[in-house]
Amino acid sequence: QVQLVESGGGVVQPGRSLRLSCVASDFNFRTYGMHWVRQAPGKGLEWVALISYDGSNEMYADSVRGRFTLSRDNSKNTLYLQMNSLRVEDTAVYHCAKDGAYGAYGGPMPFDLWGRGTLVTVSS
Amino acid sequence: SYVLTQPPSVSVAPGQTARITCGGNNIGSDSVHWYQQKPGQAPVMVVYDLTDRPSGIPERFSDSKSGNTATLTISRVEAGDEADYYCQVWDSSTAHYVFGTGTKVTVL
Numbered sequence: 001q002v003q004l005v006e007s008g009g010g011v012v013q014p015g016r017s018l019r020l021s022c023v024a025s026d027f028n029f030r031t032y033g034m035h036w037v038r039q040a041p042g043k044g045l046e047w048v049a050l051i052s053y054d055g056s057n058e059m060y061a062d063s064v065r066g067r068f069t070l071s072r073d074n075s076k077n078t079l080y081l082q083m084n085s086l087r088v089e090d091t092a093v094y095h096c097a098k099d100g101a102y103g104a105y106g107g108p109m110p111f112d113l114w115g116r117g118t119l120v121t122v123s124s
Numbered sequence: 125s126y127v128l129t130q131p132p133s134v135s136v137a138p139g140q141t142a143r144i145t146c147g148g149n150n151i152g153s154d155s156v157h158w159y160q161q162k163p164g165q166a167p168v169m170v171v172y173d174l175t176d177r178p179s180g181i182p183e184r185f186s187d188s189k190s191g192n193t194a195t196l197t198i199s200r201v202e203a204g205d206e207a208d209y210y211c212q213v214w215d216s217s218t219a220h221y222v223f224g225t226g227t228k229v230t231v232l
Contacts, residue, residue: 004166035221037167045159045167045210047221059219095166108214110157112178114166 002026002113004096009118012086020118022079022096027113030054030074033099035111036081038092048094049081052105059106064090086122093117126150126215128224135230142198144227146211149192154213156194158187162207170209171196198229206231 008020022034036048050059051070058070069082079096095117100109129147136142146156159167169178171187184199198205211224 037223044226045161045212045223047223050221061220097167100172106214106219108155108173108216110155110169110172110212111159111167112169112172114168116164116166 004115006115006118009120011121017084020081024077029077034079035097040092126222130224130227133228137232144196146194158196159210
């Protein structure tokens with residue numbers, strides 16, 4: 001079954017770190033860019049970051065640049081999001097999403113597969 | 125920065141047509157995509173890049189553009205269409221991705 005499953009969320013204090021994972025199934029993971037998109041409680045969707053299909057390029061939203069780092073292990077079909085210096089405003093459900101463009105990095109293609117997300121709560 | 129504005133809510137009776145607008149300064153020249161999100165579920169792409177639909181999405185979902193506004197149209201609305209809907213574009217000036225503010229569709 002083609003799917004994305006996130007894990008690693010939890011409750012963490014401000015200033016601490018957390019690492020999220022996203023495992024992909026039943027598609028050629030190594031040939032697609034991957035995104036993280038978050039949704040604060042009761043709020044809309046916010047794009048967080050993109051990593052290229054081979055992991056050689058990354059791009060971040062201004063709100064997380066310098067604090068969050070994307071990586072991927074194509075041998076394990078797994079995407080990671082390392083979140084450092086967490087803030088209360090980072091509290092959200094974090095979804096991973098597959099880019100619709102084969103073998104590309106960035107561009108106007110849609111997010112054509114999403115995971116259900118994992119909840120990160122930053123609170124003292 | 126690129127801002128996409130949607131109405132917070134749209135209400136529609138079963139069998140009628142729902143129209144959800146998405147306004148943005150450069151939207152006329154950009155590819156616009158639409159997502160449906162039901163409570164506690166992953167978003168699902170329903171329409172991409174003007175009239176294309178993923179497999180499994182009914183023909184009742186379509187989109188159009190005029191000037192600086194894109195519109196998602198849901199024809200013959202069913203109870204199962206009740207959800208939040210988001211438009212999305214790629215901002216070529218920053219290479220970032222932008223989502224609309226979201227619209228809650230209520231089926232009366």
